[in-house]
Amino acid sequence: QVQLVESGGGLVQPGGSLRLSCAASELTLENYAIGWFRQAPGKEREGVSCMMSSDASTYYVDSVKGRFTISRDNAKNTVYLQMNSLKPEDTAVYYCAADSFCSWHRDEYEYWGQGTQVTVSS
Numbered sequence: 001q002v003q004l005v006e007s008g009g010g011l012v013q014p015g016g017s018l019r020l021s022c023a024a025s026e027l028t029l030e031n032y033a034i035g036w037f038r039q040a041p042g043k044e045r046e047g048v049s050c051m052m053s054s055d056a057s058t059y060y061v062d063s064v065k066g067r068f069t070i071s072r073d074n075a076k077n078t079v080y081l082q083m084n085s086l087k088p089e090d091t092a093v094y095y096c097a098a099d100s101f102c103s104w105h106r107d108e109y110e111y112w113g114q115g116t117q118v119t120v121s122s
Contacts, residue, residue, distance in 0.1 A: 022096030
């Protein structure tokens with residue numbers, strides 16, 4: 001059974017950093033596009049970043065460009081989202097998802113993790 005498991009969330013002060021991990025079982029992440037999404041209370045789930053499988057191209061939503069970095073460790077079958085200079089508006093549940101191609105549309109993704117809470121607050 002395919003599983004994606006996120007970890008690394010927590011409470012951090014504004015300006016701080018967190019690194020989220022997305023580990024997979026029964027699925028080789030390097031063969032999939034991996035997207036990171038987030039959902040704040042009362043808001044739609046939005047795409048944050050994505051990495052293609054073919055050439056490791058990366059994409060970011062404008063609000064996180066220059067602050068977030070997506071990366072992949074094939075040996076660990078894990079994708080990371082390094083989040084720096086965090087802002088209160090980054091507070092959300094963060095999800096990783098896998099499918100054939102990168103997309104900002106959540107319906108395009110077949111596999112999802114359960115999410116990890118990120119709270120940015122002083």
